[in-house]
Amino acid sequence: YWLWEKQQLLATTHIEGPGDGLCQVSFSPQDNAQVCITGNGIFKLFKYSEGTLKATILQKGELQNYLCHAWVSAERVVCGTDTGRLMILENGEMRWETSVEYKIPPRELEEDTTKEPGSLTSFSAFDSSDISCDLVSDDNGSQDTLPRICAVAAYSKGFACSSSPGVVLLFEKSEEKDVYRETQEIWIPRDFCSSEPDQSDREDIICICFSPSEETMIVSTTKKQLYMFTMPSTEIVKEKLAHFIHLHFPLHSDAITGLDSCIRKPIVATCSLDRSVRIWNYKTNTLELYKQYQEEAYTVSLHPTGLFCLVGFSDKLRLISLLYEDMHVFKEFAVRSCKECAFSNGGHLFAAVNGNVIHIYSTTTFENTNNLKGHSGKIRAVKWSADDAKLVSCDAHGAVYEWNLSSGKRESECVLRSCNYSSIALSPFPKIIFAVGSDQTLKEISESSILHEVPAFDVVYTAVAVSHSGHMLFIGTSLGTIRTMRYPLPLPTEFNEYQAHAGPVTKV
Structure with missing residues (x-):
């Protein structure tokens, strides 16, 4: 009492x-x-x-x-x-x-x-x-x-x-x-x-x-x-x-596994273990499209135009057209259990992860133009650079790799075996990468070296994103909170924290 x-x-x-x-x-x-x-x-x-x-x-x-x-x-x-x-x-x-x-x-x-x-x-x-x-x-x-x-x-x-x-x-x-x-x-x-x-x-x-x-x-x-x-x-x-x-519209009934925002439209796509894909409008606060499939959906990526989305299902990777009142699958790729995918900022390419290999496809011809191999653990996240010339990835064995898309070779790497990485983000400032994982720190990485490590104070950081200006970081935690930090990273650590969810934040 x-x-x-x-x-x-x-x-x-x-x-x-x-x-x-x-x-x-x-x-x-x-x-x-x-x-x-x-x-x-x-x-x-x-x-x-x-x-x-x-x-x-x-x-x-x-x-x-x-x-x-x-x-x-x-x-x-x-x-x-x-x-x-x-x-x-x-x-x-x-x-x-x-x-x-x-x-x-x-x-x-x-x-x-x-x-x-x-x-x-x-x-x-x-x-x-x-x-x-x-x-x-x-x-x-x-x-x-x-x-x-x-x-x-x-x-x-x-x-x-x-x-x-x-x-x-x-x-x-x-x-x-x-x-x-x-x-x-x-x-x-x-x-x-x-x-x-x-x-x-x-x-x-x-x-x-x-x-x-x-x-x-x-x-x-x-x-x-x-x-x-x-x-x-x-x-x-x-x-x-x-x-x-x-009360408003149907909500996800299971864990949200994928989240992406569109560059040119005010929409966000989510997918979930409830086997549904949903398109939300964050300006009107409405659910625009919603469809449930037979297979679990692991990841989603919106094309910059907002007219298409990629969804990784347990059996295949599907390219889906977002119509006025329908979501139509018009191309399937033989990538099983794709847990991460991402369109390039220009929309002409997309990356799809299969285990420890990153497949690069052309959005116009659907050809597999490159395969990036080198990770020893399962790849957890991929991010395109602003000019789409490079790709950054992280895996469960503590590796963060930067790839050159022209040559298909690694340009830099930072490996810390004690950390199981879960998310990365690219700063608009040159060669700055942020990574979070199981070791309860936020890492600032540049040119194969860790510049700064910010402790999480007995909480696991699960996801990270950077503002367009590059001066603010948004970090999800295992407690369902969102922490905001200024960049350059303050020492000692300073952040604001907001209780957002009852479970761990899976995507930001």
Whole structure:
């Protein structure tokens, strides 16, 4: 029990139960000194007083595996169990109970017969109505699966809960005393950009919340998506079946493995282990294009014109045309598990990494014009010089090489076997390279020598980028933070740090 404004711990208590731990702790909305704690075989109410948490109420009767709970009034708590039971408890006594059935998505006539599974959708700002809301039943799913109440939230008319993948049920108070009735089912829409659209709406909902005005309900899912639903203002407009829409647009559901920005357009491309490629507009803050493929995507590079992108998949390297409402593969290259690729600044060449070899291709003829060999470890990053005459690469065995594209030979090298490099960046100033890796330092390299090493202070630097002016560095860390440093590098080390992500920064 914390006083968070002063970062002060006020009280602690130890909870023991027959199950495997606690699931949820919450304050009473009317009394912040009263706390409800639920879990497997646990339902307890505590009161904070004089520096201690005192148990005031225990549940009477058979204990359940409570997965979630919510306060519906100052004295009453609704709880959901792993067997689909909903219970309202007041002072530990049962006031109301019901069992919810496992829900199967309703089969509806598809309104848009022209949209094929796997097709691509564009999204406008703050509007995801382009997403089809048609739903079909999961023919492969087990209809006798036990429901699990994984999330519940209260509002003035009753409460909402999720009992099955992809659906939220609304319960409202009836005219009978202590009785709630189910009034509405709200379903997650199918995603026709998914490689498996029939399964795309079967996401487990893990959190439900209402806006203070109760006009909007927001849910989050196990696939890291956010959906919204506008609550009906009157009973007249309420339908038994309704559908969520994306809060903004679909987000990546797995680690982002590739990131690139376009030179001539305000767009950024990302790819992910969720097998999708997405094109974002950072001026309008919108998702312009999005498509999911059958294979995992490891790396992406945007052509300077913004009309094409390279994507390295587990089976091939693909050159994709970015059309108005489609992403069309028009050339494939036999480069398996390509983890790094990059267009030259002029766009006439591109580099693709296969293990410890860098393949150079012509963008106009698609010919393999050069193969740069010499790395002993897997290549982690490649960067083109401003004039495209040189290429710099780093690998997992501590080597940083500078290549001459005319001769295909190495011009300089800096090898530090104790460091597993993860990222490099080129300064606009001549012959300055920045590299980061496993040894927790930022290195400034010039002409085969390390000029400066800046310590990271017990954090691993994972990615690095340089501003166009060359006077600012942006460094990602294993803690999900972004550090900014001035160049020339200050001694002693000075930087600003911003918490950006909950996991390691993979690309900058």
